[in-house]
Every structure is written in C-alpha cells, then in structure tokens.
Amino acid sequence: MLENVIDEVGFARIMQKNIQDVIIHFFEREQNFGILCKIEEVDFNPSLPDSINSEFRPLTLFFLAGYTFDTARIEDDTLIFEAGFGSDNYGSVVSVPLLSIMQVIIDETPVLINLSVYKEKEDAVKEIKQSDDKGVKNSMASFLNNPENSKFLKK
Numbered sequence: 660m661l662e663n664v665i666d667e668v669g670f671a672r673i674m675q676k677n678i679q680d681v682i683i684h685f686f687e688r689e690q691n692f693g694i695l696c697k698i699e700e701v702d703f704n705p706s707l708p709d710s711i712n713s714e715f716r717p718l719t720l721f722f723l724a725g726y727t728f729d730t731a732r733i734e735d736d737t738l739i740f741e742a743g744f745g746s747d748n749y750g751s752v753v754s755v756p757l758l759s760i761m762q763v764i765i766d767e768t769p770v771l772i773n774l775s776v777y778k779e780k781e782d783a784v785k786e787i788k789q790s791d792d793k794g795v796k797n798s799m800a801s802f803l804n805n806p807e808n809s810k811f812l813k814k
Contacts, residue, residue, distance in 0.1 A: 665774050665775055665776050665777070666775075666776045666777050666778075667777065668777055670775055670777065671758060671775040671777035674758065674773050674774070674775040675736060675757045675758050675775075677771060677773075678757045678758070678760050678763065678771060678773060679733055679736070679757055681763050681770065681771050682733060682738060682757075682763065683733065685763075685765075686731065689728075690765065691722070691723060691724040691728055691765075692722075692723055692763055692764060692765050692770075693720050693721065693722040693723065693762075693763070693764040693765070694720070694721050694723070694738065694755065694760045694762070694763055694764070695718055695719070695720050695760070695761045695762040695764060695769075696718070696719060696721065696755050696759045696760045696761060697717065697718060697759045697761065698715045698716065698717060698718070698719040699717065700755070700756055700759035701719070701753060701754065701755050701759065702753070702754040702755075703751040703752070703753055703754075704751060704752045704754070705751055706751075707744055707745075707749060707751055708745075708749065710745070711744045711745045711749060718761060720764070721740075721742065721753065721755075723740060726741065727740050727741060727742045728740075733757070736756060736757050736758075737754050737755060737756050737757065738754075738755045738757060738760065739752060739753065739754050739755075740752070740753050741753070758773065758775060758777070760773055761773050
C-alpha cells in the first residue's frame with residue numbers, strides 16, 4: 660500500500676537525496692527554480708514580523724532567482740537562502756529542511772514531487788527510547804554477570 664511506502668524512513672532518504680540532487684543540478688546550471696514547502700517547518704533568521712508571517716499559507720512557494728538564488732546553498736540537509744519579504748523588503752535567512760520541500764518547480768511546472776510523509780522526530784524519539792531501554796538492560800546484565808558485583812546487591 661502507498662501508506663507503507665511514503666512514511667518509511669528509507670523512502671524519505673531517497674526523496675531527500677533526489678531533492679538535493681535536483682537542486683544541486685539547478686545550481687550548477689544556474690537555473691532559477693521555485694520550491695513549494697511546508698511553511699511550519701521553515702525557519703527565518705531573523706524572525707519575520709507577524710504581519711508578514713500571517714500572509715503565508717501552509718504550503719508556500721518561494722522562487723529562487725537573482726540575489727536569492729545567488730545566496731542559496733545546501734547545508735546539513737537544509738536549503739538555505741536570503742530573501743526579502745513584504746513591501747519593505749524585510750531581509751531574512753530562510754532555512755528549509757529538504758524533506759519539507761513538496762515540489763521543485765520550473766516555469767510553473769513541477770519537475771520533482773516529494774510524496775514522503777516520514778516524520779523524523781517521532782521515529783528518532785522512539786529509537787532513542789528503545790536504545791535507552793536496551794542500554795539499561797545491557798548495562799544491568801553486564802553488571803550482574805560479574806561475580807564481584809554481587810556485594811552491591813541487596814539480599
């Protein structure tokens with residue numbers, strides 16, 4: 660089923676690599692492009708005024724051209740670029756996690772569509788908890804296997 664594929668970590672990694680490869684290809688060709696992304700996962704530094712933030716929709720299109728394109732780069736699975744917003748051209752550095760990019764667009768045509776809905780944070784928390792549980796069990800087992808440690812146990 661589709662749900663079994665799109666929320667799988669392996670599929671997310673493939674999509675992330677595809678997004679990165681396509682964007683790097685466009686950087687190398689100096690091809691302007693747009694990204695449609697989940698605005699809730701986008702970071703602005705400095706933060707934008709509420710009057711500008713309130714204008715964003717859940718899926719927001721950023722077009723990378725001119726100065727914005729020239730400042731764009733990929734670092735740590737994140738697309739980063741500088742952009743101006745609002746009538747005052749309020750400047751901010753925009754950081755977009757690659758998996759938050761739902762489409763890469765050229766001339767109003769999607770050239771890449773990201774169907775992944777994998778949520779890294781949820782899985783990471785589960786994995787850390789499971790790892791911690793295993794670590795405690797393994798640590799206790801190691802402790803109990805050493806006969807010298809019996810003196811520390813309550814009888």
